Amino acid sequence: xxxxxxxxxxxxxxxxxxxxxxxxxxxxxxxxxxxxxxxxxxxxxxxxxxxxxxxxxxxxxxxxxxxxxxxxxxxxxxxxxxxxxxxxxxxxxxxxxxxxxxxxxxxxxxxxxxxxxxxxxxxxxxxxxxxxxxxxxxxxxxxxxxxxxxxxxxxxxxxxxxxxxxxxxxxxxxxxxxxxxxxxxxxxxxxxxxxxxxxxx
Amino acid sequence: xxxxxxxxxxxxxxxxxxxxxxxxxxxxxxxxxxxxxxxxxxxxxxxxxxxxxxxxxxxxxxxxxxxxxxxxxxxxxxxxxxxxxxxxxxxxxxxxxxxxxx
Numbered sequence: 001x002x003x004x005x006x007x008x009x010x011x012x013x014x015x016x017x018x019x020x021x022x023x024x025x026x027x028x029x030x031x032x033x034x035x036x037x038x039x040x041x042x043x044x045x046x047x048x049x050x051x052x053x054x055x056x057x058x059x060x061x062x063x064x065x066x067x068x069x070x071x072x073x074x075x076x077x078x079x080x081x082x083x084x085x086x087x088x089x090x091x092x093x094x095x096x097x098x099x100x101x102x103x104x105x106x107x108x109x110x111x112x113x114x115x116x117x118x119x120x121x122x123x124x125x126x127x128x129x130x131x132x133x134x135x136x137x138x139x140x141x142x143x144x145x146x147x148x149x150x151x152x153x154x155x156x157x158x159x160x161x162x163x164x165x166x167x168x169x170x171x172x173x174x175x176x177x178x179x180x181x182x183x184x185x186x187x188x189x190x191x192x193x194x195x196x197x198x199x200x201x
Numbered sequence: 202x203x204x205x206x207x208x209x210x211x212x213x214x215x216x217x218x219x220x221x222x223x224x225x226x227x228x229x230x231x232x233x234x235x236x237x238x239x240x241x242x243x244x245x246x247x248x249x250x251x252x253x254x255x256x257x258x259x260x261x262x263x264x265x266x267x268x269x270x271x272x273x274x275x276x277x278x279x280x281x282x283x284x285x286x287x288x289x290x291x292x293x294x295x296x297x298x299x300x301x302x303x
Contacts, residue, residue, distance in 0.1 A: 032281030195249035199237035
C-alpha cells in the first residue's frame with residue numbers, strides 16, 4: 001500500500017497500513033460514543049415506557065407505520081449501496097463507486113423528505129414535542145437521528161466529489177470505508193428506533 | 202482479488218453476499234411490521250427487540266465488515282454495548298426499586 005498513491009505524498013508520516021487500521025479503529029471508537037449518546041435516550045425511553053405503558057400505546061398509534069416502514073426500507077437499501085460502493089472502490093472501480101455513493105445520497109435525501117412529511121403531519125394535528133413524554137422522546141430521538149442523516153449526507157457528498165476527482169484507488173480508499181461505517185451506524189440506530197417508536201410504542 | 206495480494210488484511214465482500222444480507226434484512230423488517238398488527242401482549246416487545254438485534258448484528262457483521270476485523274476492533278465495537286447495558290440496567294433498577302418518591 002502507499003506506493004504511487006497521491007494521498008500519502010503530503011504530510012503523512014505514518015506507515016500506510018498503520019494509518020489505515022488506526023483510522024478504522026478511531027471510527028469504531030467514535031461509533032461507540034454515538035451509541036452511548038443515543039443510549040441516554042434509549043434509557044429514558046425504557047423508564048417512561050415502563051412507567052406509562054398505556055400512554056405509550058395510545059400515542060404511538062398516531063405515528064404513521066407505513067411511512068416509518070418506507071423509511072426503514074430506504075435506509076436499509078442505502079446501506080446496501082454504500083457497502084457495495086466500498087467494495088467497488090476496493091476493486092478500483094471509481095465510476096461504480098461514484099454512482100453507488102450518489103444512490104446512497106439520494107436515498108438519504110428521500111429519507112429526509114419522508115420525515116419532513118411525517119413531522120408536518122404531526123404539527124398539522126397539533127402534536128409537538130411538548131405534547132407528551134412519548135412525543136418528546138419521539139421528536140428528540142428521530143430528530144437526533146435526522147441530524148446524523150444530515151451529517152452522513154455531508155460526508156457522502158465529500159466522498160462523492162473526491163471519488164469523481166479520482167482521489168481514491170484500490171490501494172487507498174480509507175475515507176470511503178470509514179465514511180461508510182458512519183452511514184451504516186445511521187441505519188443501525190434506525191433499526192431500533194423504528195420498532196420502538198412506530199411498532200410497539 | 203489477486204491484485205490486492207499485498208494488502209493482505211483486505212477482505213472484499215462480493216455483491217452477491219451483500220444482496221443476500223439485504224434480502225434477509227428486508228424479510229426481517231416485513232416480519233416485525235407484520236407481527237406488530239397481532240397482539241401478543243408484552244411478547245410484542247420481545248419479538249421486536251430480538252428481530253432488531255439480529256438485524257443490527259447482520260449490518261455490523263457484513264455491511265460494517267466486523268466479521269473480517271481483528272479482535273481489537275471487536276473489543277471497540279462490543280465494549281460500548283456493555284456500557285449501554287450498564288446504563289440502561291442501572292437506571293431501570295434505580296427507578297423501580299425506589300420506595301420514596303423523589
